[in-house]
Amino acid sequence: MEKITLEICCGTTCYMLGAAPLLKMESLIPKEWKEDVDVSAVPCLGECLSNKLCNAPYVRINGKIMEKATVEKILDSIQKIIKEKQ
Amino acid sequence: MSNGAEFMRRELMIRFVRAFDKDNMADELDQIAVQLRPKTGNSSRCCVYHDRAVIKYRLMALLGISSEEEKDETKKLSEYFSELKIDPEENNKRAAQPLTVCSAGCSGCPESRYIVTGNCRGCFARPCQYNCPVGAISVFDQVSRIDYSKCIKCGKCAAVCPFNAIIKTTVPCEEACPVKAIKKNENGTAEIDFDKCIFCGKCFNACPFSAIMERSALFPVMTHLKDGVKMIAMVAPAAATQFPGTIEQLFTAISKLGFDNIMEVALGAELTTQNEAKEFKERMDKGEKLMTTSCCPSYIEFVNKHLPAFKKFVSDTPTPMAFAARLVKEKYPDVKTVFIGPCISKRVEASRTPEVDYVLNFEELGAMLAGRNIDVISQKPWQLPRPAIATARNFAKSCGVTQAVLTELMGANSDFKLKTKFMDGIDKKSLTMLKLYASGKIPVNFLEVMACKGGCVNGPSSLTKK
Numbered sequence: 001m002e003k004i005t006l007e008i009c010c011g012t013t014c015y016m017l018g019a020a021p022l023l024k025m026e027s028l029i030p031k032e033w034k035e036d037v038d039v040s041a042v043p044c045l046g047e048c049l050s051n052k053l054c055n056a057p058y059v060r061i062n063g064k065i066m067e068k069a070t071v072e073k074i075l076d077s078i079q080k081i082i083k084e085k086q
Numbered sequence: 087m088s089n090g091a092e093f094m095r096r097e098l099m100i101r102f103v104r105a106f107d108k109d110n111m112a113d114e115l116d117q118i119a120v121q122l123r124p125k126t127g128n129s130s131r132c133c134v135y136h137d138r139a140v141i142k143y144r145l146m147a148l149l150g151i152s153s154e155e156e157k158d159e160t161k162k163l164s165e166y167f168s169e170l171k172i173d174p175e176e177n178n179k180r181a182a183q184p185l186t187v188c189s190a191g192c193s194g195c196p197e198s199r200y201i202v203t204g205n206c207r208g209c210f211a212r213p214c215q216y217n218c219p220v221g222a223i224s225v226f227d228q229v230s231r232i233d234y235s236k237c238i239k240c241g242k243c244a245a246v247c248p249f250n251a252i253i254k255t256t257v258p259c260e261e262a263c264p265v266k267a268i269k270k271n272e273n274g275t276a277e278i279d280f281d282k283c284i285f286c287g288k289c290f291n292a293c294p295f296s297a298i299m300e301r302s303a304l305f306p307v308m309t310h311l312k313d314g315v316k317m318i319a320m321v322a323p324a325a326a327t328q329f330p331g332t333i334e335q336l337f338t339a340i341s342k343l344g345f346d347n348i349m350e351v352a353l354g355a356e357l358t359t360q361n362e363a364k365e366f367k368e369r370m371d372k373g374e375k376l377m378t379t380s381c382c383p384s385y386i387e388f389v390n391k392h393l394p395a396f397k398k399f400v401s402d403t404p405t406p407m408a409f410a411a412r413l414v415k416e417k418y419p420d421v422k423t424v425f426i427g428p429c430i431s432k433r434v435e436a437s438r439t440p441e442v443d444y445v446l447n448f449e450e451l452g453a454m455l456a457g458r459n460i461d462v463i464s465q466k467p468w469q470l471p472r473p474a475i476a477t478a479r480n481f482a483k484s485c486g487v488t489q490a491v492l493t494e495l496m497g498a499n500s501d502f503k504l505k506t507k508f509m510d511g512i513d514k515k516s517l518t519m520l521k522l523y524a525s526g527k528i529p530v531n532f533l534e535v536m537a538c539k540g541g542c543v544n545g546p547s548s549l550t551k552k
Binding site: 010011012013015016017018020023041044048054 | 122331456
């Protein structure tokens, strides 16, 4: 199976508005999925440059932007992708 | 993100910075509230109109103007903005009183008391009634009732109830304040008594309505930077863990905001350590029994306002911020110095320290970086002329000062008897504790006091506080 890419925006806006806990994402992914997910912290994804600051923090999962990302939302999304592939 | 109040505060700060960078800041300011809370959007309070009213006061605080200064409610932000002047004296006045209460945002929480909830089963044992020392509890219709004319709020009833049916309602700001400096005024909203306030910021962090605000120094600092005034950023040791990336990358990011140079305040902490160790030895040689640290400005306010008799025990050694600023001004007398840290009361200290011109907190720094789209992790490392020593960089953590002084003393005199204690955070019991230390009943000769539990790294404006 192709790996799922999870990119966490480390831009200062996202960091200030809630990305800080997401930077520990790597350790929060359940063991059985570890092999399937590639987590990286990336520089600003550019989403906050529009006027929609209030939807930060942003992450990108398999190329798709997620707004107001939380640990729970990210895990849900990964689970969904894994299920679809199976 | 730990809560919505924090989110709102930071989002508004970033918008403020972005508005500043536009040509028509005055108009932008008037528009932010509506842009953020359009009539068709969601509200955080009862309605978008209430939200907008609060946003106006928050933006005033970001301009450095307190809500209490308001004389004419119809005055627009653009009008306040056009009257703003950059005046060192005015700036010092603001810094000396850095907190303001937004009465429009204050919920006027009902007075703290014990209440019987629906969980009461009107049990046979009725331990609440039997344990109440003032006979304030009686049972009607199989439910316990508290007679508030008798209740002394001791909490025994809540402690003994087998159903956890009795709970305490609280006023978060009053509960958090260690010195009873915040109370309701005649309008039923919170008011700070600045004769008692020690600017520890506990109310600021505790208020779930975010009604307690800091008066920002963003406007004068950004204006100076824009005008090309030479400025040096003095970055507190607590900065090390604030942003993703290394401290060297953070320094490069700060330089991109227009600062002429960056200095580690830890270099000042080295001088504080040397001088404090020397002072301690001299004091002990003279036969004194106790010396306490002096680097936490809220602790200094606490002693000055609540236990002046304790002043003689407080070290006279200047703080790392003061030393760092002296180093800068000796070399470059004409530059402006900007201290950047996690602290509210450093603003007060700066207002009394001629060498420090402005204070920014980490949220304000983060907002400036975010507003200008500067990522810390994308920066090249800054070349430090000399990195500060590890013990000095460690000042911001619990016991950091003690460890530094201890290491310094051990180098000079290995048989020195240092009996240390650490007051980890100032709370409601601290006054009693200090009196106990002063009495000499506790064997201690070096006492470190930090107003924030865990040290400066958990300061009120820290981005990573626990």
